[in-house]
Amino acid sequence: LKDLLTKINNTATQKFGAKYAEARAQKLYKTSLTLKEERVEAAKQGIENGVAIRVLVNGAWGFASVGSFDDAILEGAVSDACKMAELASARLKMPIKLADAKGINDRVLSKPKKNPADILMEEKIKTALAVNKASLGFDNRIKSCSMDYFDLTGTSTFVNSEGTCIEQDKLYVWARITASALSGGVFTFSREEIGSTAGYELFDTQVPDVLGVKVAKLAIEQLDAKSPKGGKFPVVLGPNVVGVFVHEAFGHLAEADLALSGGVLANNLGKKIGSDLVTFYDDGTIEGAFGAFKYDDEGVPSHKTLLIKDGVVSGLMHNRETAQKFKAQPTGNARAEDFRVEPIIRMRCTYMAPREQSPEELIKGVKSGYYFKSFRGGQANLDGTFQVGIQEGYEIVKGELGAAVRNASISGSTLETLHKVDGVGKDFMLDPGRCGKGQTAFISDGGPHIRISEVVVGGSA
């Protein structure tokens, strides 16, 4: 296979004059399941083989993807990619260049304690059933529950025209659990995601019965919750919400491609944009974390990247193209969902560093505001406006937790809000998630509890 990929790269560079060429061959095995109310909707297994070819011709990118390892088909694909790139290059104002990357030869093996590929379908169904049963049995007001399970194993072989050759195992285990409750005409909904790149041993720590109850409880608690008041309030955010806040409000703006697109961070490198308490990382090296890996899809080693330190913007997340533009080092953030798509800059495990306060102290400091504990969705915009939807939240009255609130969201301008972080906890938690940017990437995010002195709360009351 490596020889075949090398041959394809040679065709690009020798026959079509490509300055750079890379080929990424993947063999992927996926298992998935959906259970609804203890009913198995379908047990699924799939195999995908394919090659992604990317070439740089006259400073323009050409990309081709085919679901085949056939020599003739790959030769056709590389020819398509080179010809299209050459055509597109006619209109280029600024030809694309790549930052230097060290040639690497490596074989990366995944070392699961329990390889999901070796776990029988029956066992996976049993686990999902246990989660479902626990949710449904928790309270008779729970009307529906579901568990989506997914695992992926396989190998990605990356060869480029600069001598890099990496064969890297891929392993993901993921599940999403949802529940809905109905009582007195009030509908509620809750969800939780778990995930790991370590192995099926994920379910040794995420015990199915406990998980099922956790999600059901969330839906039941919301039944008696009220709508929050809309307006500006001080808030305390739990690690689960802080993670999404870091990811949406700051992380996307620190993706160098979006910074170059005009995002508000481009002009703020080296400047103070947040309180002294604000330090963020994007770290691809946390073993077993959802979103961690050794090499990215450009063959660059994954780094622990400091994004903001004590409120000062310290770095961005790069691929080789943006690193060249910023005269920076590539950080290993170029990721492609699979062989059907090209690598783009994606986050890995993005989090806020903990400080000294206890979560209780943070809550005590709020006279009238909200405590938001877990999220439901979030989204960023390049102008620096963020939105995070809240799944689980409570009022804070005179420093004490009060009544539950449902369907709140928070929004604001990132550059203003980071200055308003006035308390950061000493606790820490990472949660797995998925991020959409045209492609889906598996990521983690998290941090400690934090307090923000003022943010807009979207509520209908």
Place this chain on the structure above:
Amino acid sequence: VAVLEKNILISLAENAVKAALKEGAQDAEAYVYEGQASNIGIELGQISKTNRIIDRGLGIRVAANKAIGFAYTNIVEDPKAIEKAVSSALSAARASKPDADWNGLPQKKPYDVTHKTFDKKILALSSEDLVNTAATMLDAAGQVDKRVFPIEGGVGSACIANAIANSNGVTGFDRGTIIECSVATLAKEGNSVTPVCFEFNAGRTYNLDPSWIGREAAKLAVSALKTKSVETKSGKVILTQFALQDLLSYTLINSIRADSIQRDQSPFKGKLGEKVASENLTIYDDGLFTGGLRTWAFDGEGVPHQKTPVIEKGILKNFLYDNYSAKKDGKESTGNASRAGYLSTPGIDTTNFHIIPGNKSSDEMLSEVNDGLIVYYLQGAHSSNPVSGEFSVVATPAWKIKNGEITHCSRGVMLAGNIFELLKNISVVGANERQMGQLISPWIQVENVRVIGQ
């Protein structure tokens, strides 16, 4: 790579079904997909990337003792890989639990002819044609204003074919084309950056106006540069198609799916025949809409597409069914089984979700608003509560309307409420219909929307 012929795709599906029956499946269904796409991409203000993607595969669904298994492969040229998929599907089914509600696969029914879903002109487009179209769009955006920066976009064409066969004798084949042209821009002045403004054309036949796309996206961005805040209150809001598509797909559309009704996940349960929306709202799910982005002869289970009334003059008429949920209710599928290519089993979704237009032009709608907002894009619609329909989203941005004129842009405005209340408060349905993903709709004006200003 040559496009696979109709008879090859059909026989791949039929042979997989035969093999599954031979291996002991009670029911079997095979779905074959082939997509070939070319795209010219704009990044950071210039045309700098291209891609060509060929994706094909086969998915097979089987029932063994009422337990369902599914497997797929993207290696269709190798009979062994297909055999392996068939046996994987059966082994998955045998590992699974019987489903007492499983009542077989759909029966054979005749298909209607679809219109304007295949255009040879799209197939004949060269990469050069696509590059030229992208360049025209970029130039048009650049000419509007120097402060505008086209950040991303592109021009893409695709040809998609799918074939289906099942053990009840269903056999179907359909081929279609799609062309898309889009640009996302923002405007910058000093330290002020606008939200991303987006415009596009997308259709099944070749009918693009790249200059218009570039110009409109740029004009919107410029108009979002100067901002003023708005006050927190409840008032009139005009939702454009961008905002509607985002909001409806995470709220209303969940609540009309038959599986949501059956699983107690919809406030519409038991409300067929009741008034659930303002009288001026009529919605059809129309899988045969001429030139619709989701118009095909049949759905993901080989059931003919049809036109289903969902809401007529505010009265709830029907839910959307696939074969499984229909059999459970003793009904017929409405042809709403949707598939993500060959990679998954079918699930219920809309085809073309058509909100029937009224008579007021966009100018008339604006001129009749004394005090309100018009919202183009939303941020955070996916964080809505999919069951209760409650939402709390940011308008990115909103424009203030005063005495019939758009006066200024406002950023960070939040809208909060409940989709089921919103439906009852629709006061005007416009005439300016356009297609956006699964939605075909005009602008809609809603009264009494909770607006939270900065």
